[in-house]
Amino acid sequence: MKKQEIKVAKMSDLKDGEMKEVSAGETKVLLARIGDKYHAVGANCTHYGAPLVDGFLDGERIVCPWHHACFNVTSGDLQEPPAFDSLPCFELKIEGEDISVCLPEDASDRRTPTMTKKSESDERQFVILGGGAAGFMAAQTLREDGFAGRIMMITREDRAPYDRPNLSKDYLQGHAEPAWMTLRSDDFFAEHDIEILREKEASKVDADKREITFKDGATLEYDSLLIATGGIPRRLPFQTDAQKNVFLLRSFADTDAIIAAAESGKRAVVIGASFIGMEAASSLRTRGCDVTVIAPDKVPFEKILGAEIGELFQKIHELKSVEFKLGAGVKSFEGNEKVEAVVLENGERIECDFVVVGIGVKPATDFLENIELHKDGGVIADEFLRVAENLYAAGDITHFPDSHSNGELTRIEHWRTAMQQGRTAAHNMLGKKTAFDGVPFFWTTQFDATLNYVGHAKDWDEIIVKGDVKKQDFLAFYVKDDKIQAVAGMNRDSELASFEEMFRLNEMPSSAKIKNGWLPNVVFHQVSGLF
Secondary structure, three states: EEEEEEEEEEEOOOOOOOOEEEOOEEEEEEEEOOOEEEEEOEEOOOOOOOOOOOOOEEEEEOOOOOOOEEEEEEEEEEEEEEOEEEEEEEEEEEEEEEEEEEOOOOOOEEOOOOOOOOOOOOEEEEEEEEHHHHHHHHHHHHHHHOOOOEEEEEEOOOOOOOOOHOOOOOOHOOOOOOOHHHHHOOHHHHHEEEEEOOOOOEEEEOOOOOOOEEEEOEOOOOOOEEEOOOOEEEOOOOOOOOOOOEEEEOOHHHHHHHHHHHHHOOOOEEEEOOOOHHHHHHHHHOOOOOOEEOOOOOOOOOOHHOOHHHHHHHHHHHHHOOOEEOOEEEEEEEOOOOEEEEEEEOOOOOOOOOEOOOOOOEEOOOOOOOOOOOOOOOOHHHHHOOOOEEEEEEEOOOEEEEEHOOOOEEOOHHHHHHHHHHHHHHHHOOOOOOOOOOOOOEEEEOOEEEEEEOOOOOOOOEEEEEEOOOOOEEEEEEEEEEEEEEEEEEHHHHHHHHHHHHHHHHOOOOOOHHHOOOOOOOOOOOOOOOO
16 A cells, blocks of 8 residues: 655654644644654544544553543554544654654544454354443444354344434534434444344343343344343323323434424423433524423532532523523423423423423333342443343443442443443453443533533532633532542543543542642643652
């Protein structure tokens, strides 16, 4: 393959542990120096295209500044989702002080990880129940790990895996086309022999027989099974299928129905002030709808982010003319097939053209028999995400011993965590004995405001704020028993990426150190020597 040699930098341009973005013709390249060696990979994250130079480099590991995908800077290999493609890796030439990149004519901004082909001699059948984040990542990882048997991914939906977080964001706003939402093309699944059985739902799993029974009566045996069925949206007690203008927001079909309703009627009521409800409110207001948010909470996100940050997001919405009815319970709907008003417990009526209910999800595990479930309906797994012999779980349904919280049983409903668990479960389905130790991370975007959150704090004793919450420029540290459990922030991407690594390495500073003014020095993109 013909390559073009392009001079891009001087050796003295980079210090040890430093990254630099350069241009090689029309191609952006990320240079990194580790010790006396230089490396060149693609400059942008393969997830949403974030500039990796704004991220964090720890040894050979780059953390993306936006959504914390991780890559190896020496090879470009993917290490952590939510990206699922690796970075291109470019050959370097050094002559004197000059660094040149040898660029192929067909240079791409991404590289599909190397995967094994299916072999007829491998008779094993691995089944994945669920076509979401965890299921998709597990299927790809099995092929990356060298599994040559049959892979069957089974989904109750009518489409291949897609970018579920964007349903309530860009897609609902009308800023993303359906084709863009698909994670991988049908050609990808065909090329790598990953079968997707659509519109098929399990009614029973017999772990002893290693057999799945489906609602249509069909059965399927497996050698290893991953349960990654996700969550089912909760409904209000008086909510019925006959109410044609009342919607949940979990699937593509749900969002398409909401979009159609927003095109014919402009008065929207959103019930629930957590992430789905608030993102839906933002997106519907962006579409031009008049939006009222109803929730029993005094402040949005108070139980997750604290009152001060919750008040900030409420203000962001109110400045865009979203109305709030907080500290309010919903008593009933007026209307049968078409809800004309939402009635609050205090008797107030909110007239509407349609309603979006976003009050959380419950684990989709009703089909499991003779398997111990948590009181919330979730599956209880060990550190290897194993539930029973040859049976694993990943994603929203999974309670796992959290290595970052002294093994406390934890269930996390985050897109990235689901992908991390799908990857770990796949390793263990192949006998690798890989304990799950992923660092939780989530993000939310409402109007033009984005908040990132790394770690996990079920509750806290105090929140230490560094910066200015009202100016959307801050870090918030969630402290329990003098230990930092999580960090949230706005417009502090590089610092949050560094905290991702500190959590992973169990090197988070003490809360006293943060109170005394310490913050990471991310100028040189390295953890070493910070403590």
